[in-house]
Amino acid sequence: MTFMTTLSGDESPTLLAGEVPFDISEMFFSRTDNCGVILAGSDVFRRVLGLDWENLVGSPHNVMRHADMPKGMFHIMWEHLKQGHAVGVYIKNRSKDGRFCWVFAVATPTDDGYLSVCLKPSSPILDKIDEIYAQVVTAEADGMTPAKSSQLLTELLQSEGYANYMVFQSLALVTEVTSRAKRMERPVEGWQTRFRLMADSIMDIQNETEQMLHAFRSIRTVPMNMRILASRLEDSGGPISAISVNYGAMLGEMMSWVQSFSLGDDSPFARIRNSILKGQFLAFTALVQSDMVRLFNVRGATVSADFDIKTENELLRKQTAHYRFMATRALKIVELEVEHLARSVLDMKRYVTGLSSTRMMCKIESAMLEDSGDALAGILDQLDYCQATTEMRLSRISELNGLIQANTDMLKATA
C-alpha cells in the first residue's frame, strides 16, 4: 500500500492497519468546488478521514485517495460529473492513519461544484468490485491510461451482467440501500418495490425475447427442408414449395423483429431498460440525500468552519427535490417507450397470426399427400411447437410490459 498524497499537517503519522469504524447507520457528506477542492463536509466525514477542518477545507478530494482505487474509476466519475450527471461509485478511502473505509458514494453536480453523500456498503457486490478494481489497478500499473482502464472496468462490469455503467450504478445503489435498510431493520417503501418490479420485469422481457430468438433459430432450416421435400414430390410438391417460401419470409420477419427489439445499445429493449434504471437511480439518489438531511436533523452535525449546517441542509434539500423531479422525468420516457413496445408487440402478433394460416395450409397439403405426409407432419410438429411457445412468450411480454406501465403510472401519480 502506498500513500498517494501527503496530507497537510501529517508530518509523521503513526500508521494503522484495518478498517476505520463507520457504522451502517451512519452516512457522511462532502462538498467541493468545480475542481474537487473540499469546501465543506459533515463531522462523520472528518472523523473517518482523521483530519482537522483546517487541513481538510481547501484540500483536493484526493486527500483521501487509496492506492487500491483505479484511476479509471475516477475517470468515469469525473466524466459523469462534468457532463452534469449524478454518479454512484464504490470508493475505498484512506484515513490519515492509513486505515481504509469503503463507501458507496453518490456524487451530484451543484450550481457551483459537486456534492457527495456516502453510505457504508454491505452487499456482496462489494467483494466483486474489490476484485474488479484489483484487476484494473494491475493493468494501470502496466501502463494503461485512465481512459483505457475505464473501458476495461466497464467491460469487466459487463462480464458480470451489467450492460453499462448506468445499469451497474442503479442496481448497486438499490442493492446497497436495501441491504442497509435490512440491517437497520427499516421497512422498504412501496415506491422502492415498484422500481424493483419494473427493473425485474424488463429483465424478464429480455429473457423471453432471447428464448424466442433461440426458438426461431432452431427452426431456421424448416423452410429449406420443406423445399427439399417439395422437389422430391415433383409436380405435386408445388404448393409445399410455395408455402415454404412464404414461411421462410415470415420467419425472417419475426427474427428481425426480435433482433431489432433486443440487440444493440439503442434497441427498444435497451431504451426501456436504461430509462427504468435511470429513473430508479435518480429516485434513490434523492432518497440518500434526504436521508442525509434526516441524519443531520436527528444527530445534529457540524460542518466545516466556513459553512453552517443550515446552508448544507438547504443545499441537500434542493438537491433532493431536483433528483425527485429528474426521476419523474425519466419515468415519462419509460412511459413513452412502453407504449411503443405495446404497439410493436401487436405487429409481432400479426406475424404469428400470418404464420398460423400458412401452417394450416401446410396441414391441408400434408393430409393430401400419401407418401411424404409423415415427413411433412414432423416438420409441422416443429412449427406447431414454435408457434405455441412464441404466442406464450408474446403474451408474457405484453403482461410484463403492462406491469411496467401500471407501476410507472403509480410512481408518477405519487411523485
Ligand SMILES: Cc1cc2nc3c(=O)[nH]c(=O)nc-3n(C[C@H](O)[C@H](O)[C@H](O)COP(=O)(O)O)c2cc1C
Ligand atoms: C464530490 C466529490 C467527492 C469525491 N469523493 C472522493 C472520495 O471519497 N475519495 C476519493 O479518493 N476521491 C474522491 N473524489 C475524487 C477526487 O477528486 C479525485 O479525482 C480522486 O481522489 C483521484 O485523485 P487523482 O485524480 O489525484 O488520482 C471525489 C470528487 C468529488 C467531486
